[in-house]
Structure formats: structure tokens, C-alpha cells
Amino acid sequence: MFAETAYLFRHAMLRDAAYQLQLPTTRARLHGMVIEIVECLALGRGEVTALELAEHARAAQVQQDPAQQSLWRARQQHYLQEAVASLKRSHQYPAAAEALRRMAELSTGDDSQRALLLADASRCFELAGDVRRAGPATSAALGLARQVAGMSDLCLELELRMADIDGVTGNNTAAIAMYESIVVRAKTVGSLHLAARALMQLASEYHRLGRSEQTHQSLDAAASLVQQLGDERLEGEICSKQGMIQADHGHLALARVQLERAHQIALKGNDKSRLAVTYSHLANIYSWLNLMDDWKASSEAALALNRELGDLRSQMIVVGNRGIIEREEGRHAKALASYLEAEAFAREIGVPHSVGINLVNQCTVLCDLGRVEEAIAKAEEALAIARKLGAKLLLAMGLYANGSALSDFGRKAEAEPLLLESKRTLEELGDEGYLGWVMIELGDLLIETGRLAKARAEFIRALQLAESMGESKLAAMAGARMAVLHLKEGDSLAAETLATKASKYLETNPDSASKTPLICQGVLGIVHARGNDKTLARATYDRIKQILLKATLAQATEHAMLRWLADALAAELEFNQSS
Numbered sequence: 162m163f164a165e166t167a168y169l170f171r172h173a174m175l176r177d178a179a180y181q182l183q184l185p186t187t188r189a190r191l192h193g194m195v196i197e198i199v200e201c202l203a204l205g206r207g208e209v210t211a212l213e214l215a216e217h218a219r220a221a222q223v224q225q226d227p228a229q230q231s232l233w234r235a236r237q238q239h240y241l242q243e244a245v246a247s248l249k250r251s252h253q254y255p256a257a258a259e260a261l262r263r264m265a266e267l268s269t270g271d272d273s274q275r276a277l278l279l280a281d282a283s284r285c286f287e288l289a290g291d292v293r294r295a296g297p298a299t300s301a302a303l304g305l306a307r308q309v310a311g312m313s314d315l316c317l318e319l320e321l322r323m324a325d326i327d328g329v330t331g332n333n334t335a336a337i338a339m340y341e342s343i344v345v346r347a348k349t350v351g352s353l354h355l356a357a358r359a360l361m362q363l364a365s366e367y368h369r370l371g372r373s374e375q376t377h378q379s380l381d382a383a384a385s386l387v388q389q390l391g392d393e394r395l396e397g398e399i400c401s402k403q404g405m406i407q408a409d410h411g412h413l414a415l416a417r418v419q420l421e422r423a424h425q426i427a428l429k430g431n432d433k434s435r436l437a438v439t440y441s442h443l444a445n446i447y448s449w450l451n452l453m454d455d456w457k458a459s460s461e462a463a464l465a466l467n468r469e470l471g472d473l474r475s476q477m478i479v480v481g482n483r484g485i486i487e488r489e490e491g492r493h494a495k496a497l498a499s500y501l502e503a504e505a506f507a508r509e510i511g512v513p514h515s516v517g518i519n520l521v522n523q524c525t526v527l528c529d530l531g532r533v534e535e536a537i538a539k540a541e542e543a544l545a546i547a548r549k550l551g552a553k554l555l556l557a558m559g560l561y562a563n564g565s566a567l568s569d570f571g572r573k574a575e576a577e578p579l580l581l582e583s584k585r586t587l588e589e590l591g592d593e594g595y596l597g598w599v600m601i602e603l604g605d606l607l608i609e610t611g612r613l614a615k616a617r618a619e620f621i622r623a624l625q626l627a628e629s630m631g632e633s634k635l636a637a638m639a640g641a642r643m644a645v646l647h648l649k650e651g652d653s654l655a656a657e658t659l660a661t662k663a664s665k666y667l668e669t670n671p672d673s674a675s676k677t678p679l680i681c682q683g684v685l686g687i688v689h690a691r692g693n694d695k696t697l698a699r700a701t702y703d704r705i706k707q708i709l710l711k712a713t714l715a716q717a718t719e720h721a722m723l724r725w726l727a728d729a730l731a732a733e734l735e736f737n738q739s740s
Contacts, residue, residue: 196236211244212260238267249285252471258285258298276305276312280319287322288434290474293511296326317347317355321362328366329474330514333554337366357386357395361402368406369554370590373630376406397426397435405442408449409632417446437466441479448486456486474515477506481519488526497526517546517555524562528569536566554595557586561599568606577606597623597635604642617646634677637666641680653688660684 196217218237241264248257261282268274279302286295303319306312324339340363347356360383367375380403387395404419420442427435440463447456460483467475484499500522507515520543527536540563547556564579580603587596604619620643627636640663647656660681686700 211240211247212256215240215244215260215263234267238264241267245281252288252469254285254289254471255291255294258282258289258291258294261285262298272305273309273312276302276309276315279305280315283319283322287325288470288472289510290472290477291510292326292329292474295322296330299323299326313350314352314355317343317350317352321355321359324359325362328362328369329512330550330552332550332552333366333370337363340366353386353390354392354395357383357390357392358398360386361395361398364402364406368409372591373593380406393426394430394432394435397423397430397432397439400426401435401439401442404446408442408446413446413449417443417450420446433466433470434472437463437470437472437475440466441475441482444479445482445486448489460486473506473510474512477503477510477512477515480506481515481522484522484526488529493526493529497523497530500526513546513550514552514555517543517550517552517559520546521555521558521562524566528566533566533570537563537570540566553586553590557583557590557595557599560586561595561602565602568602573606573610577603580606593626593630597626597632597639600626601635601638601642608642608646613646613649617643620646633666637663637681638677639663640666641677641684644684645680648684648687656684657688660688 196214215237218233218240241260245257245260245264248254248260259282261278265275265278265282268278279298283295283298283302286292286298299319299322303316303323306315306319320339321343324336324343327333327336327339340359343359344356344363347353347359360379364376364379364383367373367379380399384399387399400419400423404416404423407413407419408416420439424436424439424443426432427439440459444456444459444463447453447459460479463479464476467479480499481503484496484503487493487496487499500519504516504519504523507513507519520539524536524539524543527533527539540559544556544559544563547553547559560579560583564576564583567573567576567579580599583599584596584603587593587599600619600623604616604623607613607616607619620639624636624639624643627633627639640659644656644659644663647653647659663677664681664685
């Protein structure tokens with residue numbers, strides 16, 4: 162090639178000007194020539210070549226006669242189809258979805274074909290965890306499928322996907338109504354596989370709202386259908402869901418068995434998507450069992466697989482879960498970084514509900530770090546998102562986070578109405594699990610403002626809820642606080658009984674993120690000091706003082722309770738020594 166030819170179009174503006182100066186028919190003919198050349202020279206280059214050729218075929222249609230346009234349109238469709246197949250193989254799901262949408266635009270006059278193509282596009286967006294774009298694609302596919310006879314199965318599948326999107330974005334009431342409807346209609350038409358999937362998702366929604374009985378009923382019904390079908394992949398999904406629910410109830414050994422079974426099924430089927438899910442769930446279990454090497458390996462495997470699959474939503478979940486573990490281990494700065502990263506993922510894929518959850522988590526960690534004004538700002542941002550979405554559970558979480566932050570900052574009068582509104586919202590939703598945590602926070606505030614009888618009522622109900630659900634951490638927190646109340650009232654025997662019971666709860670489900678274990682020890686230390694057992698009392702006192710010296714947030718409620726316990730211990734020890 163001569164030098165002057167090589168440098169002729171080195172400047173992009175010159176190249177574009179030369180291109181635009183060509184007649185439309187000449188440009189179309191040149192695009193056709195490019196296709197022939199590229200097909201010969203770049204055969205087998207994969208999706209990039211196919212997408213390029215599809216664009217050349219589109220441009221080649223300009224000002225052609227109808228017959229030529231039809232031929233080039235068919236070639237454009239063919240190249241897009243090749244690109245989709247290649248993009249899926251390399252897990253480039255967003256690009257595959259966009260190619261499918263372009264194919265749907267070309268399929269004018271064939272609603273059934275367009276419905277199938279858009280359904281495939283919505284599935285690709287779903288695999289990428291991109292809820293923001295999955296919603297419109299699914300809705301468009303469903304609208305077309307409903308107009309075509311004989312596409313009832315696809316309609317049910319797309320409705321299930323729409324319900325999934327409602328659940329992810331916090332529209333839980335709509336999701337539950339849709340799942341319940343799908344179960345009935347799927348069974349009517351004999352689509353047991355679809356009915357089982359809808360029941361499993363329904364169980365997840367019930368569990369999210371704290372409806373334990375309905376959760377287990379839905380899972381049992383799904384398990385029965387899966388047994389009839391003999392579908393091992395669905396069996397793995399059932400095991401996975403059962404494992405996480407058992408974990409939430411503190412049954413960690415049973416949860417581990419179920420999740421490891423789900424993991425083996427995913428390995429056997431070489432199902433990378435399910436493998437990533439089971440690795441993520443197992444990481445949580447291993448952290449709660451304090452198997453930190455296993456936790457790290459599983460967490461890293463989950464993140465690597467989700468990156469390979471291009472699943473941003475799952476990456477968001479793994480990173481968010483990592484933040485939970487880091488906070489429980491006391492690595493608050495790292496936990497905050499993880500929650501910020503998870504928030505960035507949530508914003509990228511367009512899931513405002515998950516943005517709100519990560520803001521609530523950031524609020525909690527910022528309180529741990531003593532950065533309460535920042536924490537309040539995060540909680541208020543989460544509340545704004547919740548109110549805009551009409552997401553009541555997120556609203557309750559935001560109110561709880563905001564109330565807790567204000568309480569920690571000593572602004573009790575502002576905190577109380579927020580906590581009461583959170584409590585009312587959760588009672589309306591029937592979310593008993595989250596309700597218990599709010600009642601603990603409210604009870605702490607009532608103790609600090611001297612309303613012990615009202616605080617006792619909150620703790621008693623929280624303990625009852627925790628025991629009915631098997632929530633051992635919540636039960637331990639409620640029991641420890643009731644023990645403190647008994648101490649304040651001078652009932653050492655009742656205090657010792659409750660503190661011992663709370664400590665036993667923590668044996669099955671350790672809670673290193675809160676001061677509950679130390680509160681239990683403080684109560685027992687005072688009881689022992691009153692019984693003139695100074696050795697244990699002195700050791701407990703020294704440990705509490707060390708914690709208080711390291712405290713980053715002097716006004717935090719739990720630290721206030723620890724200060725009271727330390728003062729009470731000091732008084733008992735001084736009394737024993739002087740007597």
C-alpha cells in the first residue's frame with residue numbers, strides 16, 4: 162500500500178466527510194461489497210464480525226428495490242442470530258439481549274416470533290442481573306404473547322418473570338398476588354414445573370415478610386411437585402431455599418447439609434449459575450459457623466463465577482453479603498466499602514430497592530464508626546427511595562435505621578416516633594422477624610428514658626417472636642436486655658436465669674456484631690458479685706472497661722448499657738471490698 166493511500170483517512174472527520182459525500186445508493190452498494198470482503202477475510206472471528214456484518218447489511222438496504230431490501234434484511238437477521246449465539250456462549254448477555262431486540266424489530270408482522278425474541282432478550286437481561294432493562298423487555302414480550310393464540314405457556318413463563326422483577330424491586334404485594342395466580346393456572350394446564358418454580362418464589366416472598374407458616378407450606382408444596390417431576394435441578398433449588406430459611410432461623414447445621422446438597426447437584430449438572438448461588442449461600446453459612454477459610458474460598462468462588470457470567474445482580478448480592486460478614490468481624494471500614502460497591506452495582510442495574518437496602522446497611526456501619534450525621538443522611542436517602550417506590554418493608558428498614566442513628570446521637574425525642582412508625586409498618590406487613598429488631602431498639606430507648614414497664618413489654622414480645630421463629634440472635638438480645646431490667650429492679654435470680662438462657666442461644670448462633678454476649682456476662686458478673694464471687698465479676702468488669710475505652714461512639718445505646726453494667730459492677734466490687 163502506498164503511503165498517501167494509507168494516511169488518506171487517518172483523521173476521522175475526513176473519513177466521515179468522504180462517506181457522507183457518497184450518494185445513498187453508492188453507500189449501500191459499498192456496504193454490500195464490505196460484507197463480501199469481510200466474510201472472506203474474517204471468517205470465524207465470532208460475535209464481533211457477526212455484529213459488524215449485521216450493521217453493514219442494514220446499511221445495504223438503503224434505497225434498494227423491495228426484493229433487494231428483503232434479501233439484505235434476511236442476511237441482517239442471519240448475522241444477528243449468529244452474534245446472539247456467540248455472545249451467549251461467552252456470557253455477554255446484555256449485548257445478546259440488544260441483538261435480540263434488533264431481531265424483534267426486523268420481524269414485522271410476525272407477533273409470535275417477536276414475542277419469542279423479546280422473551281429471550283428479557284431472559285438475557287435477567288441472567289445479567291439487569292432488572293432495569295429486563296422489565297420493559299418482559300412486559301413487551303408478554304403483551305405480544307397475549308395477542309397470539311397458543312402461547313399460554315410463554316405467557317405464564319413471562320408472568321413469572323414479571324413477578325420476579327416485582328419481588329426484586331420491592332413490590333412484594335404484587336409479586337405474591339402474581340405467584341399465587343400462576344400456581345393455580347399452571348396446575349390447571351398441567352405445567353407442574355412452572356407451578357413448582359412459582360411456589361418456590363412465593364416461599365421467598367412469604368419468608369421476606371416473616372410469614373413462617375405460609376413459607377413452609379409453599380416450600381412443602383413445591384417439594385411435592387418436584388418429587389413428582391424427578392427434576393434434579395429443581396431439587397437443588399428447593400434445597401438451596403430450605404437451607405437459607407433454616408439458616409435465618411438459626412438452624413445452621415441443617416442449613417449446611419441442605420446447601421451442600423444443592424451445591425453437589427449444581428456441580429453434577431455443571432450449572433454455573435446455580436453454582437454461583439450455592440457458593441454465595443454457603444459462604445454465609447460458613448461465616449456464621451466461624452469457618453472463615455471456607456467462607457473466604459466460597460465467597461471468592463461465587464464472585465469469580467458471577468463475573469464470568471456477567472451477572473451484576475448476583476455480584477451485588479455477594480459483595481453485600483461480604484459487607485455483613487466484615488461488619489460482624491469488626492472490620493467496619495471494609496464493610497462500608499463493600500456496601501458502597503454493592504450500591505454502585507444496584508444503581509448500574511437499575512434496582513432502586515437494593516440501592517435503599519445498601520444505604521440502610523451503610524447507615525448501620527457509619528453508626529458503628531461514630532459518623533452519625535453521615536449515617537442519618539444515608540437513612541434519609543433510603544427513606545426517600547422507599548416512599549417513591551411505595552416499598553413498605555424498605556420504608557420500615559429506613560425508619561429503623563434513621564431512628565437508631567438519632568438515638569445513638571442522643572436525639573431520643575426525634576428517634577422515638579420513627580421507631581414507632583417502623584413498628585406499625587412492620588405489624589401491618591406481618592414481618593415478625595424484622596419487627597423484633599425494631600422492638601429491641603425501641604425498648605433500649607425506653608430504658609434510657611426511664612420507662613421500664615414499657616421497655617419490658619417490648620422485650621417480652623420480641624423474645625416471644627424470636628422463640629416462635631427460632632431466631633436465636635434476636636432471642637439472645639431480648640433476653641439479655643430483660644436480664645438488665647431485672648437487675649435494675651433488684652431481682653438477681655430472674656436476671657441470672659435470663660442471662661444464662663441468652664448465652665445458650667448464642668452458643669448455637671454467635672453474635673459478634675453486637676455487645677449482647679458482653680451484656681450477658683455483665684449481668685452474670687453483677688449476680689456473682691452480689692454472691693461474693695469476685696473473680697468472675699472482676700474479669701467481666703475489666704473486659705467491659707476495655708470495650709468502652711475502644712468505643713468509637715460514646716453515645717451508642719449498647720455502650721450506654723455497658724457503662725451502666727460497668728458502674729454497677731464497680732459498685733458491687735467496692736461494696737464487697739469495703740464489707
